[in-house]
Amino acid sequence: MTDLNRDERQSIAETRGLALLAGYWGGYIAMLIGDDGTVSLMRDPSGMMPCYMRRAASGVVLASDMTAIAEPGQVAVDYSALARMFGGIDFIGRKTGIDGVEELLPGERLVVTADGNRIEQAWSPWDHVRPPKGCGFEAAAVALRDTLKDSIGAWSTGFDNILVGVSGGLDSSIVAAALGPRIPRFRCLTMVEPGTDGDERRYAKALVDRLGVGLDAPIFDLGTVDVTRPVMRHLPLPIAAHYFPALQAEHRRLARDRPIDGYFSGNGGDNVFCALRSAAPLADRFLAQGLHPGLFATARDLADLTGSGMIDVVRAGWERIRRRKGGHRRRIDLTGLGSTGRAAAVAEGDRHPWFAAPPGALPGKAAHVAMLARAQKSIELYPRAISPPQITPLLSQPVLELCLSIPSWFWVRGGRDRAVARMAFRDLLPDLILERRTKGSPGGFVRRVFDAQGTMAVEMLLEGKLVGAGLIDPDWLIRASKEGWRDDGRDHRILTFAAAEAWTRWWEEGGRVES
Numbered sequence: 001m002t003d004l005n006r007d008e009r010q011s012i013a014e015t016r017g018l019a020l021l022a023g024y025w026g027g028y029i030a031m032l033i034g035d036d037g038t039v040s041l042m043r044d045p046s047g048m049m050p051c052y053m054r055r056a057a058s059g060v061v062l063a064s065d066m067t068a069i070a071e072p073g074q075v076a077v078d079y080s081a082l083a084r085m086f087g088g089i090d091f092i093g094r095k096t097g098i099d100g101v102e103e104l105l106p107g108e109r110l111v112v113t114a115d116g117n118r119i120e121q122a123w124s125p126w127d128h129v130r131p132p133k134g135c136g137f138e139a140a141a142v143a144l145r146d147t148l149k150d151s152i153g154a155w156s157t158g159f160d161n162i163l164v165g166v167s168g169g170l171d172s173s174i175v176a177a178a179l180g181p182r183i184p185r186f187r188c189l190t191m192v193e194p195g196t197d198g199d200e201r202r203y204a205k206a207l208v209d210r211l212g213v214g215l216d217a218p219i220f221d222l223g224t225v226d227v228t229r230p231v232m233r234h235l236p237l238p239i240a241a242h243y244f245p246a247l248q249a250e251h252r253r254l255a256r257d258r259p260i261d262g263y264f265s266g267n268g269g270d271n272v273f274c275a276l277r278s279a280a281p282l283a284d285r286f287l288a289q290g291l292h293p294g295l296f297a298t299a300r301d302l303a304d305l306t307g308s309g310m311i312d313v314v315r316a317g318w319e320r321i322r323r324r325k326g327g328h329r330r331r332i333d334l335t336g337l338g339s340t341g342r343a344a345a346v347a348e349g350d351r352h353p354w355f356a357a358p359p360g361a362l363p364g365k366a367a368h369v370a371m372l373a374r375a376q377k378s379i380e381l382y383p384r385a386i387s388p389p390q391i392t393p394l395l396s397q398p399v400l401e402l403c404l405s406i407p408s409w410f411w412v413r414g415g416r417d418r419a420v421a422r423m424a425f426r427d428l429l430p431d432l433i434l435e436r437r438t439k440g441s442p443g444g445f446v447r448r449v450f451d452a453q454g455t456m457a458v459e460m461l462l463e464g465k466l467v468g469a470g471l472i473d474p475d476w477l478i479r480a481s482k483e484g485w486r487d488d489g490r491d492h493r494i495l496t497f498a499a500a501e502a503w504t505r506w507w508e509e510g511g512r513v514e515s
Contacts (some may be wrong), residue, residue: 017042017109021123025151025397027389029064029104039112045123046395047106047376052236054100060112062104065383066234070098073510079469080344082500085237086337086471087345089374090330094119095350096236098507103236105352106376123397125372126358128404129365137413137420140406144399145424151396152178159262159391162186163254165247166215167440168203170418170433171269175393177428179264180211186264188215189254191247196444203440206430216254220445224249227449227457227495230502233511234383238503242449242495243442248382263390268375272394272403273418274411275371277306279316280364281409287321287362288407304415320363327357328366336477336493340470364408372400443492450491454481457498464501465508472497 004012011019013032017040020030027048032040041062043051052069054061063069076099084091094102104110107123135143156162156179164179166172166188179186190204201217208215224245232240254260269275285298302313334342354373357366381390393399406420413419422434450457458481466472477497480490505511 016040016111017122021045021397027391029062037114040109041104041112042109042122043104043106045107045125045397045400046392048389048392048395050236050380051104052096053102053104053110055102055117057116060110060117062110065385066096066098066101066236067383070101070507072507075099075101075507077465077504077508079340079466079471080347081237081350082466082504083337083341083344083471084347084350085239085500086341086496087332087334088330089239089377090352090355090370091332091345091350092237092377093350093352097238097503098236101236108353121353125354125369125400125404126361128401129361129369131405131407135405137410137423140410141420141423143402144406144420147398147402148174148394148421148424149178151398152393155264155391155393155396156183159183160185161259162262162264163251163260164188165263165265166190166204166207167266168200168205168207168433169266169269169436169439170421170429171273171394172266173207173429173433174269174421174425175264175266176207176211176213177425178393180213186213187254187258188213189250190215190217191243191250191442191445192217192219193442193444193448194219197438197440198442198444200440203433203436206432210428210430216250218250218253220246220442220448221249222246222445222448222452225449225453227453227498228460228502230506230511231499232381233503233506235380237377238500239377240499241442241446241492242499243445246445261388263381263388265390265392266394267390267392268372268395269421270418271371271375272399273421274364274368274403274406274408275417276364276367276408276411277417278320278367279313280320280362280367281407281412282313282317283320283324284362284364284407285409286317287324294409298409298412301409301412301415305412305417324361324363324366327361328355328363328370330355330370335489336473336480336497338467338470338473341466341472344471362408365404368404368408372404446495447491450495454491454494457494461494461497461501465504466497466501 017030017032027046028044029049029051030042050064052063052066078097078099081095081097096103109120109122111118162183164176164186166176188208190200192199225242231244282298282302299310299313303310352373354369410420458477461477462474467474
């Protein structure tokens with residue numbers, strides 16, 4: 001917490017929050033009242049403090065909890081917003097799944113006057129993409145190390161009993177390593193699905209042995225999951241997967257043994273550390289430096305990273321250069337959607353403002369900014385009124401701004417993704433983690449959920465609101481549930497639909513609000 005003196009408060013008010021963005025950071029919503037009665041509300045760039053709003057000509061209502069601004073059983077679900085969510089995370093803008101409720105996006109400022117209200121961009125990632133002059137790879141790694149240690153350390157000062165979710169991957173390991181000198185009593189948790197890539201105990205054990213802290217490694221409990229019940233109903237859209245109930249059950253068990261006042265995670269690390277697996281960095285380097293001698297090295301790095309041939313990498317890089325004026329291509333998935341759902345999924349009108357790249361934007365930077373927009377969805381693990389907050393320190397404003405300024409080809413140096421972050425923490429993490437090339441996933445547990453409850457999920461969907469509204473194709477559901485398994489992702493898709501159906505019923509039919 002920072003106490004502001006009178007001059008600082010006046011400067012922040014006079015600049016409508018710009019002085020706050022320039023001199024301070026955190027997870028906050030700032031309210032500023034001008035001499036003329038204008039009220040401005042600004043959400044910080046990390047997005048760690050939720051902000052939902054109902055806007056009308058007569059005024060604006062805001063809250064950081066969906067149930068404080070919308071009462072279950074007294075609202076209508078916005079089915080077009082759900083269709084865009086099914087289409088892909090890149091199609092989610094300000095609209096939530098509740099009709100009339102919007103989200104003030106990170107970095108935005110809501111201005112309310114006697115004549116009405118409007119939304120402005122107080123902070124934009126595009127203002128931070130220019131690299132410092134003369135900054136090399138090693139200097140970028142040093143700057144990132146210092147910024148991460150300072151930011152994560154600052155977050156730690158607000159908590160005495162921290163639980164860190166670790167996977168043995170790079171991002172969560174960096175968070176734990178940066179916490180170590182500050183909070184020697186923190187604990188780590190990794191969830192396990194034996195026999196799959198969801199069993200990361202080997203990596204997590206190497207991390208905690210290096211740091212000298214404790215580790216809990218429970219197996220995902222199928223008994224905690226009921227596909228007919230909503231998952232994380234407090235979220236503005238039903239984007240949470242069915243492994244979260246097992247995680248939440250473990251949190252409750254651990255909290256009974258010892259208090260927990262903050263959940264820390266490495267969420268968003270792939271996005272912040274620009275984990276691209278495309279030819280965009282090669283296109284960026286050519287557009288920024290021309291026929292530079294380093295172009296061959298970047299092409300080789302990308303070939304090593306992706307397993308592609310050099311000719312294929314160069315061809316893909318040229319394609320990114322050729323179509324760069326079209327902006328970033330949003331990824332869309334129309335699998336299983338009905339005609340109404342397909343039309344709503346691709347409809348324009350609620351586009352995230354960060355996707356509007358300025359003229360001359362580099363393709364890799366457009367992809368990096370898009371990744372950051374994705375990272376800021378579903379970072380509120382629990383409603384804050386009933387549980388300690390989840391802290392995602394890798395999304396802190398100083399970290400975001402520094403990582404945006406690092407050239408995209410630095411991030412793939414040596415044929416490794418997130419190369420700058422690996423270099424930054426090379427002496428603090430085990431080699432097993434630094435050299436790791438695989439990623440774990442709870443997908444094996446999700447598959448187990450589907451095997452046990454997939455039939456129940458399909459039956460609920462066929463009789464449900466989403467099929468009735470035309471969002472989901474019932475014929476696809478029947479085919480997908482009867483055809484032989486081909487490891488084509490249909491289990492995840494059906495469970496995604498089931499989570500949305502349960503969430504929709506909870507909101508429209510009047511679910512119980514937890515306290």
